[in-house]
Amino acid sequence: MQANNDTATLFINKDSWLHRLHPFTKLAYILLTGTLVYAGSMDWEWIAILILFNICILISGYLLKETFRVVWRVMLPLTLFMVGIHSFLYPGNSTILVSFSGVAIYQEGFFFALTTLERLLVVLMTSLVFVFSTHPADLIMSISQTGKSPSLAYLIGSPLLLLAGMRERIKVIQAAQQARGLHTGGNIFKRFYSLAPLILPLVTGAIVEVEQRSIALEVRGFKSTSVKTSIRILPDSTMQRLARWFMAMIAGGMVISKLIG
Amino acid sequence: MSLSKRLKEDFTTTTIVFMSVAIVINIVAGQLVSLLKLPIYLDSIGTVLVGLLAGPWAGGVTGLLTNLIWGLITSPVAAAFSPVAMAIGITAGLCAKYGLFKTWWLAIISGVIITFFNAVVAVPIKLYMFGGISGTGSDFLTSYLLALGKGLFGSVVVTVFTSNLIDKVATALLAWCIVKALPSRTTSRLPRSKNVIAAT
Numbered sequence A: 001m002q003a004n005n006d007t008a009t010l011f012i013n014k015d016s017w018l019h020r021l022h023p024f025t026k027l028a029y030i031l032l033t034g035t036l037v038y039a040g041s042m043d044w045e046w047i048a049i050l051i052l053f054n055i056c057i058l059i060s061g062y063l064l065k066e067t068f069r070v071v072w073r074v075m076l077p078l079t080l081f082m083v084g085i086h087s088f089l090y091p092g093n094s095t096i097l098v099s100f101s102g103v104a105i106y107q108e109g110f111f112f113a114l115t116t117l118e119r120l121l122v123v124l125m126t127s128l129v130f131v132f133s134t135h136p137a138d139l140i141m142s143i144s145q146t147g148k149s150p151s152l153a154y155l156i157g158s159p160l161l162l163l164a165g166m167r168e169r170i171k172v173i174q175a176a177q178q179a180r181g182l183h184t185g186g187n188i189f190k191r192f193y194s195l196a197p198l199i200l201p202l203v204t205g206a207i208v209e210v211e212q213r214s215i216a217l218e219v220r221g222f223k224s225t226s227v228k229t230s231i232r233i234l235p236d237s238t239m240q241r242l243a244r245w246f247m248a249m250i251a252g253g254m255v256i257s258k259l260i261g
Numbered sequence B: 001m002s003l004s005k006r007l008k009e010d011f012t013t014t015t016i017v018f019m020s021v022a023i024v025i026n027i028v029a030g031q032l033v034s035l036l037k038l039p040i041y042l043d044s045i046g047t048v049l050v051g052l053l054a055g056p057w058a059g060g061v062t063g064l065l066t067n068l069i070w071g072l073i074t075s076p077v078a079a080a081f082s083p084v085a086m087a088i089g090i091t092a093g094l095c096a097k098y099g100l101f102k103t104w105w106l107a108i109i110s111g112v113i114i115t116f117f118n119a120v121v122a123v124p125i126k127l128y129m130f131g132g133i134s135g136t137g138s139d140f141l142t143s144y145l146l147a148l149g150k151g152l153f154g155s156v157v158v159t160v161f162t163s164n165l166i167d168k169v170a171t172a173l174l175a176w177c178i179v180k181a182l183p184s185r186t187t188s189r190l191p192r193s194k195n196v197i198a199a200t
Helices: A023-039 A044-060 A064-089 A107-133 A136-145 A150-179 A188-193 A195-219 A238-260 B003-010 B013-036 B045-054 B056-073 B082-097 B104-130 B138-147 B152-181
Strands: A096-100 A103-106
Touching (some): A023 A044, A023 A136, A103 A107, A107 B056, A107 B104, A136 A150, A150 B013, A150 B056, A188 A195, B013 B045, B045 B056, B045 B082, B045 B152, B082 B104, B082 B152, B104 B152
């Protein structure tokens, strides 16, 4: 899927309640669904209801079409391989579902594949709810607003900004080294030797800039934990805060009960 | 030196900037070497570098954040494997701390150790969340081993280990080469450089 032109991430710019939700609320929702699905021993019918619920959320955020594209791209190879391999070869196979010319598809493997895929689908959809509807600047701001770690906010924001420049640099390095006679064909050992002339310029060039960048950051008061004024407004509400705590507690409670019981 | 003081020393501003650069290198290195058509991904080269030069904790955080950011950029599935990347960073840092990156052949051994711990963390995630399947070519090896009756756990362990061995050994060797090639005024600014620069 092509990344949005404005940001390096998969963010899609629409105007919906989903986009206005605080990023932490959406992250808490991912935590809750992940815990429900993996630690909550839910039957496949309840997981299917969760999938429908997520579809409704995505429709209300005008994100269903894009979600479907990503889900198709991610889940199709997994589905083909999982159903293909486990229907025939799952170790717990004993009941035959369908058999033709001596080859049998077993029920246990088939349902194992389906339930694993179902759980994966739920978590993928909730993650996409977050990724599609959260502008990276909002995510970074929500982290820096906690006032706890300016480094973490930087560590998420800076790579996203550096990415485009690095990708350009790669094309330049590839062209330059090939002009100098780099072997890109030939036997595998020659190709392994060609690794260093490609990687070294990229890494050394990037690392040598590190000192300049870190001085620039320190001069701008990087490590200060006082809350900075921002031109961007991140809406939050008491109800969202309560919802986050509620979701986190349910998730935590389920993990603890799974560990105990 | 107490733990918190050591952590503060490890996470200087220079380290943080280095980590963010390493995260980008992790993401783009695969694209760079794609024209060589080698069976490696090089998606932990930055993580290993940070582990070598800034310690295991910094390496672990770099790996973790790389996969989380990858989840934001390409596909949330990558985020599921963040603990694996974290393990790679921590292992690389600990290998360097105990002197396993001082020569090129020691670096190869470290690569094997990293592959081992990679498998230790990756196999449970792959088994529990993905049923042992990744939707890539390595699944053919898994199905071959399953057909031989090896059991799901054993098949996935062998698949994960073998499909990562060349990549992680190449990564470790490359990381060693890179550190040797860096100017010493750059490496001296990073907290754990004495682990990799052999005493002269």
